Amino acid sequence: MYKLTKKGKYMMNDVNIKKFVESLHKSYSNDENKFNWKQIVKVFKTSKFDNKSEVYNWVRAQKAGRGAYIIPLSSVSSSVTNNVVKVDTVKSESSNLDVKSLIPIRDSNYVPFGNYKDLETIISSKQFYPTFVTGPTGNGKSTSIEQICAKHKISLIRVNLNSLTDEDQLIGTKTLIDGNIQIVEGPVVIAMRLGIPLLLDEIDAGGANTLLCLQPILEGKPFYFKLKNEIIVPKFGFNIFATANTKGKGSEDGRYIGTNVLNEAFLERFAVTFQQEYPTPSIELKIVKNLMDSYKCKNDKFAQTLVKWADVIRKTNESGGVDETITTRRLVHIVRAYSVFKDIDKSIQLCTNRFDEATRLAFIDLFDKVSNNKETSAPKPSESEVASAVVNQQQTVSA
16 A cells, blocks of 8 residues: 655655566657556556555546646555655645735726726625626626726636536646656645635636636635645635626527536526626717717717617617627727727727628627718618618628
8 A cells, every 4th residue: 555654755655666666668668757647558458467546546646736746656666665755745835826916907998887886896805706797699698797807906716617617627637747646736726815806707618617616715614725734714705706708507609609508506596696787878979078088089979889789789689670780899999990090980890800701890880870971961760770781781782
């Protein structure tokens, strides 16, 4: 069998492990002493051991990352007590961080709206209150949390999830540093130690099984960090915020491809859920004008036209007239394009090219009607007339 000595080294009292390590290096020797599971299994199957379960358990203990195992040949000697890889006890990554560097940069152009006040109340209280924020793309879900932390000078760790995000990346993993296996803590553990908010962005893009590792943490109780055999008590101020385009039920219309159906028990651990909508036209006009002032391309008429154009398209989208919409983020892109090219038509064209041809032409035609660029003397059309025109234009192009 094997056991951990006081010095942090494994002792092997069975020749089975020695035989396995020697066979592994004979077949797949490399300078990094790093092996994958496929190589290990092949050696395991072709070797004869008196106690295979013992060797198997020992190998699993040498894991140093996803699919990687560090097993140096030097870990085996002819002595009765053979030393395997030393596992150093390292300082917490949180002790090496400059916490102030984690404070988000304040955006002077930001205009609070939507759930800002409620989120500010939660963040300012520093109470543990897991919060889920959902809503359509490009409407400032993550930005609002960042800007609240920036305003109050509160450090924040933001993690963007995807289908490849695993428990090692969130909680912690083993890695090889200077020939020794060291434990690298993940953002979740670091935020718990520092007592700061953790923002899990696009949480519905993460795998349902992976996210289950967060369930005990979402309860706010002491967390058992198995890599260090340590109980971590979250420091006051720690909280978890999650943002997503869905409510964890997947995307039925396919607009948010890559999102997953999340575990109901996982979702139930969030105390509250906020539905973030697009800003009202008056708020969005402030956002656009602030950006124009910042980029030194002030144009009040253009700003008003952009906001009205976006509002009409969103209403048409909600009624099922068009499949696409214009987000607040898209308006920011258009303002930036206008600051670069100094050309309204070109800015609209470049920033609507991401849509299919029928939608793009319909949106451009709608913008012309809203701004009355073609017929300046004609009376401005009503919102219903404009919405009807964009639907007809889209149907004409599609046909």
